[in-house]
Amino acid sequence: MQENKKKSGFVTLIGRPNVGKSTLMNHLIGQKIAITSNKPQTTRNRIQTVLTDERGQIIFLDTPGIHKAKNKLGQYMVSVAERTLKEVDLVLWLVEPSTFIGAGERHIAEQLMQIKTPVILVINKIDMVNKGEILSFISAYKDILNFAEIIPVSALKGENTEELTKLIFNYLPYGPQYYDEDTITDQPERQIVAELIREKALRYLEEEIPHGIAVSIEQMRERNNRAFDTNSSDASGIMDIHATIICERDSHKGIIIGKGGSMLKKIGTQARREIENLLDCQVNLQLWVKVKKDWRDSDSLLRNYGYSNKDLR
Numbered sequence: 001m002q003e004n005k006k007k008s009g010f011v012t013l014i015g016r017p018n019v020g021k022s023t024l025m026n027h028l029i030g031q032k033i034a035i036t037s038n039k040p041q042t043t044r045n046r047i048q049t050v051l052t053d054e055r056g057q058i059i060f061l062d063t064p065g066i067h068k069a070k071n072k073l074g075q076y077m078v079s080v081a082e083r084t085l086k087e088v089d090l091v092l093w094l095v096e097p098s099t100f101i102g103a104g105e106r107h108i109a110e111q112l113m114q115i116k117t118p119v120i121l122v123i124n125k126i127d128m129v130n131k132g133e134i135l136s137f138i139s140a141y142k143d144i145l146n147f148a149e150i151i152p153v154s155a156l157k158g159e160n161t162e163e164l165t166k167l168i169f170n171y172l173p174y175g176p177q178y179y180d181e182d183t184i185t186d187q188p189e190r191q192i193v194a195e196l197i198r199e200k201a202l203r204y205l206e207e208e209i210p211h212g213i214a215v216s217i218e219q220m221r222e223r224n225n226r227a228f229d230t231n232s233s234d235a236s237g238i239m240d241i242h243a244t245i246i247c248e249r250d251s252h253k254g255i256i257i258g259k260g261g262s263m264l265k266k267i268g269t270q271a272r273r274e275i276e277n278l279l280d281c282q283v284n285l286q287l288w289v290k291v292k293k294d295w296r297d298s299d300s301l302l303r304n305y306g307y308s309n310k311d312l313r
């Protein structure tokens, strides 16, 4: 009998900032790996995750939103996203449910016209509109590119997402299992921890401050205290994490710390809870705030914080 062949391949999620790429990817793999927020330009790096089931393996690449870059960090982010187009088997282009096609969408369509890879248009956030309107969004988009498929979904509510996974498998070639089935992501724990802290900063801070933030993990070490407590049945230890929130101005530093340290405490408490879930142990999180003026335009500082073209594969 012939061997049961499986499908596998690389799929990038691209689109303008804030359309729900990271929310969709997390939903499709069933785990929160990429941080999300209601502020644009949340994702700054390519985040790879893996879905393995009886049909085969999908390797998703979540990417930063494509936008008009205003600094070197922005240029880096856009180049990360556009670069993935050349290395995948399938593109998911996410858009908002709207009949308005602006310069941002046209720019992305032009990029996609230059590649031969099939593109699925994903109209996300359909929970926000009347179902009767969906046809008008489809007809607004259908002629701007030769789409392999057009599918409306809600990443937040999980509407039609199973259907999307099915479509993705249809377009993937038969191929090897690239990663073992326990692999979920290429992101090191340290990186996810830094991102969770940044996510809380994005959530609680306003205006331009969150965009000028980077998070650096100075130390992440399991406390070796179990030797003194041999009777304890608690198998998990305590993780000591020291992290620094980097911002661009002294005035921002004051806001991030807040009155009597209240803002920093809020960010720290919320981040700690999620980090504890992630690491499945108790966490002692110490946060500091440092000013690095205009780090988003400094090659060496961008590199320090992990945003460097030289690191791109």
Ligand SMILES: Nc1nc2c(ncn2[C@@H]2O[C@H](COP(=O)(O)OP(=O)(O)OP(=O)(O)O)[C@@H](O)[C@H]2O)c(=O)[nH]1
Pocket (backbone or CB within 6 Å): 015, 016, 017, 018, 019, 020, 021, 022, 023, 024, 035, 036, 037, 038, 039, 040, 041, 042, 043, 044, 063, 064, 065, 066, 124, 125, 126, 127, 128, 153, 154, 155, 156, 157
């Ligand atoms: N109502 C609704 N909101 C959604 C849906 N998907 C995502 N969102 C919200 O849209 C906002 C942006 O989501 P993200 O997943 O961070 O968007 P993104 O495209 O990854 O954004 P960038 O990383 O900045 O490019 C968040 O507030 C999400 O909760 C959806 O299906 N319905």
Ligand SMILES: [Mg+2]
Pocket (backbone or CB within 6 Å): 021, 022, 023, 034, 035, 036, 042, 043, 063, 064, 065
């Ligand atoms: Mg994102």
